[in-house]
Amino acid sequence: MRNNSKASARIRRTVVIADDEPSLRILVRATIGTDDYNVVEACDGDEAWSLIQEHRPPVVILDVGMPGRTGLDILRAIKSDPNLIATRVILLTASAQEADIRAGLVAGANSYLTKPFSPRDLLSRLDEALEL
Amino acid sequence: MRGLIVGVSTAVTIATGSPGPLPRRWRVFAVAAVAFAAFLAWNVFRVGGETLTIGVDDIGEAVAAVVAALSCAFAARRSSGRSRLAWWLLAASAASWGLGQVIVSFYEVGSGIAVTFPSAEDAGFLAAMPLAFAGVLAFPLNPSRAAPLTRTVLDGGILALSLLFVGAALGLGNVSSTSPGTPLAQLVGIVHPLGGLLMIAIILWSIRRAGIWLGGPMLLLLVGLAVNSFPDTAFAYWIANGRLGMLGSLLGAGRVIGYLLIALAALWPPSSTPTPHARPVALWQVMIPWLGLLGVAITAGVLAVTGHPFAPMLAALGGPLALLLVLSELQSRRAEARFVDRTALLDQVIANAPIGVARFRADMTLIDARRRMASLAGEGASAGTVADLLPPEEIPRVVEKLQQLRDGSVESIDGESPGLREDGSKGWSHWTATTVRKEDGSIDYFLVMFADTSAEHEAKETAMANLAGLERLSKLKSEFVSMVSHEFRTALTGIQGFSEVMRDQAITTDEVKEFAGDINSDAMRLNRMITELLDLDRMESGRMTLHRGPVDLNNTVREAVERAQVAGSKHVIKTDLDPALPVVMGDADRLFQVIANLLSNAGKYSPEGAEVLVTSRVQDGSVQISVRDHGQGIPPEFLDRLFGRYERLESNPKSKVVGTGLGLAITRQIVEMHKGRIWVESTVGVGSVFHFMVPVDARNEAKPLETGEVRQKAGLADQERVPA
Numbered sequence: 025m026r027n028n029s030k031a032s033a034r035i036r037r038t039v040v041i042a043d044d045e046p047s048l049r050i051l052v053r054a055t056i057g058t059d060d061y062n063v064v065e066a067c068d069g070d071e072a073w074s075l076i077q078e079h080r081p082p083v084v085i086l087d088v089g090m091p092g093r094t095g096l097d098i099l100r101a102i103k104s105d106p107n108l109i110a111t112r113v114i115l116l117t118a119s120a121q122e123a124d125i126r127a128g129l130v131a132g133a134n135s136y137l138t139k140p141f142s143p144r145d146l147l148s149r150l151d152e153a154l155e156l
Numbered sequence: 157m158r159g160l161i162v163g164v165s166t167a168v169t170i171a172t173g174s175p176g177p178l179p180r181r182w183r184v185f186a187v188a189a190v191a192f193a194a195f196l197a198w199n200v201f202r203v204g205g206e207t208l209t210i211g212v213d214d215i216g217e218a219v220a221a222v223v224a225a226l227s228c229a230f231a232a233r234r235s236s237g238r239s240r241l242a243w244w245l246l247a248a249s250a251a252s253w254g255l256g257q258v259i260v261s262f263y264e265v266g267s268g269i270a271v272t273f274p275s276a277e278d279a280g281f282l283a284a285m286p287l288a289f290a291g292v293l294a295f296p297l298n299p300s301r302a303a304p305l306t307r308t309v310l311d312g313g314i315l316a317l318s319l320l321f322v323g324a325a326l327g328l329g330n331v332s333s334t335s336p337g338t339p340l341a342q343l344v345g346i347v348h349p350l351g352g353l354l355m356i357a358i359i360l361w362s363i364r365r366a367g368i369w370l371g372g373p374m375l376l377l378l379v380g381l382a383v384n385s386f387p388d389t390a391f392a393y394w395i396a397n398g399r400l401g402m403l404g405s406l407l408g409a410g411r412v413i414g415y416l417l418i419a420l421a422a423l424w425p426p427s428s429t430p431t432p433h434a435r436p437v438a439l440w441q442v443m444i445p446w447l448g449l450l451g452v453a454i455t456a457g458v459l460a461v462t463g464h465p466f467a468p469m470l471a472a473l474g475g476p477l478a479l480l481l482v483l484s485e486l487q488s489r490r491a492e493a494r495f496v497d498r499t500a501l502l503d504q505v506i507a508n509a510p511i512g513v514a515r516f517r518a519d520m521t522l523i524d525a526r527r528r529m530a531s532l533a534g535e536g537a538s539a540g541t542v543a544d545l546l547p548p549e550e551i552p553r554v555v556e557k558l559q560q561l562r563d564g565s566v567e568s569i570d571g572e573s574p575g576l577r578e579d580g581s582k583g584w585s586h587w588t589a590t591t592v593r594k595e596d597g598s599i600d601y602f603l604v605m606f607a608d609t610s611a612e613h614e615a616k617e618t619a620m621a622n623l624a625g626l627e628r629l630s631k632l633k634s635e636f637v638s639m640v641s642h643e644f645r646t647a648l649t650g651i652q653g654f655s656e657v658m659r660d661q662a663i664t665t666d667e668v669k670e671f672a673g674d675i676n677s678d679a680m681r682l683n684r685m686i687t688e689l690l691d692l693d694r695m696e697s698g699r700m701t702l703h704r705g706p707v708d709l710n711n712t713v714r715e716a717v718e719r720a721q722v723a724g725s726k727h728v729i730k731t732d733l734d735p736a737l738p739v740v741m742g743d744a745d746r747l748f749q750v751i752a753n754l755l756s757n758a759g760k761y762s763p764e765g766a767e768v769l770v771t772s773r774v775q776d777g778s779v780q781i782s783v784r785d786h787g788q789g790i791p792p793e794f795l796d797r798l799f800g801r802y803e804r805l806e807s808n809p810k811s812k813v814v815g816t817g818l819g820l821a822i823t824r825q826i827v828e829m830h831k832g833r834i835w836v837e838s839t840v841g842v843g844s845v846f847h848f849m850v851p852v853d854a855r856n857e858a859k860p861l862e863t864g865e866v867r868q869k870a871g872l873a874d875q876e877r878v879p880a
Contacts, residue, residue: 048650054671118646140649141653
């Protein structure tokens with residue numbers, strides 16, 4: 025956050041958070057929703073996809089296990105859309121299953137977090153993703 | 157003469173191998189055969205004048221005998237076991253005869269002294285005969301089952317007596333009476349033809365009992381011995397009938413031929429292939445003794461017709477012959493009885509064994525079948541082929557397997573196939589097919605035995621099904637564990653995350669309240685799931701006790717509906733309650749939990765705003781509560797698994813349903829603890845009706861309770877403690 029404070033002074037970066045759990049969306053907003061970031065919430069995959077296309081955010085935080093299109097589906101859609109070539113993806117998963125994580129990384133996720141996670145970790149992943 | 161030369165030259169050609177390379181092991185035999193043929197030709201056609209021929213005639217027998225003795229000794233040295241002994245005995249026999257001949261020839265040819273009868277020649281003969289008998293008998297001619305020892309001994313006796321009878325009828329006995337001289341000379345005279353006859357009897361007997369291939373050397377040997385012995389008998393016959401004349405030298409030639417044949421037999425190269433297996437004695441072999449008897453009968457008939465008197469000797473021979481016949485007949489009757497017994501036993505075994513037996517030709521058509529088991533293919537299929545015993549889809553596989561038998565790559569094969577029963581139903585049979593070959597090695601038929609293994613198969617299939625069930629349960633269990641941990645992690649995410657935000661960040665009082673509320677609801681969610689897990693575990697292990705009391709289920713329904721509406725249900729919940737509902741004995745908290753679970757379930761699987769109807773009725777002494785929703789419905793194949801521990805309907809991926817999925821399992825446990833029953837009726841796309849009934853308590857049925865007496869307690873959804 026501090027690393028980007030200079031840049032963010034000029035531009036508020038948009039982050040799309042897609043998760044079907046309202047409390048998790050609130051948590052993400054509480055964690056990163058400062059002046060630096062403009063947090064856009066989606067409660068399922070379809071909503072997430074339309075918001076992503078609308079905002080073309082630099083970072084997207086996707087829950088893997090969502091109703092409708094899953095996080096992995098959205099991830100693949102982002103990776104195959106030339107307009108979203110600069111969009112970084114952080115995956116959230118509660119299953120902690122190696123197969124899911126591997127599938128996510130293979131599909132092109134920049135990093136992942138397993139639930140429960142520390143908000144600090146989320147921030148550092150966000151920073152890493154934006155530095156890339 | 158010309159023909160002979162051609163024959164000899166042909167033999168030489170063969171011996172020297174012009175047409176093609178003769179195998180090395182045959183060269184000695186071939187050279188000997190050519191030499192013997194030349195010697196014989198010289199002897200018979202009297203090449204070089206009478207005098208020389210007469211001289212050669214006398215020397216010839218000696219030379220032939222000595223050659224035979226040496227050849228037999230050679231054969232003995234390269235043989236082993238009983239063959240070795242046999243060849244040595246034959247060598248000694250030939251040597252004995254040859255020695256007598258050499259002595260006589262020395263005097264007659266060399267010194268010109270006429271030798272009187274009996275002479276060294278006869279002494280040599282007397283010694284040679286028994287040695288030759290022993291030699292032939294020493295050859296290993298394995299008795300087979302069809303030619304047991306007793307039987308062959310009896311046959312030998314019959315043969316010998318028959319030949320003696322015929323010989324005596326021909327007047328051999330007259331030799332002694334007609335020949336002049338001392339009693340010793342007379343005795344020796346009679347021994348000559350007797351010895352010849354015995355030799356012929358022994359030869360015929362050997363052929364009778366030969367269990368091995370009677371080929372090559374054995375045939376040469378027996379023919380040689382026969383040719384050798386015949387002159388003695390014929391000579392005696394001619395002497396007895398006073399007709400000996402120019403034939404004398406031919407008899408000598410016969411002996412020469414005999415010994416040369418024996419020598420050739422001895423020089424026959426040892427077989428490179430192993431001795432063929434013992435074969436059953438052929439019919440013609442068994443008939444040999446009876447041919448002897450036929451000779452006796454014909455002789456007797458001729459004697460009777462010609463009015464020839466029966467000599468006392470003939471009568472004396474008749475008695476033992478008849479005795480042997482009786483014994484032989486007894487023996488064959490016994491053998492027959494044993495055979496019948498064995499056949500009967502075999503029939504019994506096949507008829508009662510739990511197997512079917514069938515024979516198939518090489519083209520797979522059925523020869524005959526004996527099927528004990530009614531469960532296997534019936535007699536109706538007897539006329540067909542292999543295909544009639546099998547279901548159509550199995551035929552190619554079995555035929556392919558049997559192909560290995562047909563091409564001879566294997567002798568026996570087995571397999572497991574579905575078979576057709578008489579009534580057309582399918583069963584399983586384990587079958588074994590074995591090739592039975594003819595003597596020439598070609599396939600005679602296939603012997604197929606099959607046992608009904610349907611029961612084993614069913615057991616195996618049941619076991620497989622059980623295993624599949626266990627595997628499915630195990631898979632469900634691990635899915636359940638992963639699902640529960642997923643739910644736990646989701647709840648923990650809020651608790652951990654919000655508490656960290658509250659600890660680390662400067663936040664407003666409103667935010668504190670909001671975050672604390674989120675933490676609280678996540679904690680309650682965790683608690684609820686743990687409670688469900690523990691509840692179900694306790695119920696299933698029978699460790700949960702009910703706090704029984706009178707319960708008015710109408711009241712419980714109303715409370716549950718109210719609670720659902722307070723909790724923010726997005727459905728229209730209606731009730732249709734029977735006002736005359738009797739009370740039931742039960743645990744009010746638990747029954748509340750049942751209705752709450754059913755309502756929650758109805759809500760989870762119904763679209764927002766849909767109607768949910770709860771009704772209460774009295775039915776057959778029970779109170780029945782039904783919850784009807786207008787949700788997605790439950791597929792029929794899922795209905796019987798619905799109340800299982802690890803089941804959750806996720807046919808629609810769009811609907812994310814939270815929770816452990818234990819709700820209905822817990823519900824069923826509670827209902828069953830109340831001796832009640834729970835079931836569901838559902839139509840996909842229309843909705844589901846969950847019913848449960850709890851029996852009305854007999855003691856309280858008569859008097860409905862006052863409303864105030866009904867225990868009213870908060871439902872589990874509201875509880876924050878783990879119920880005891």
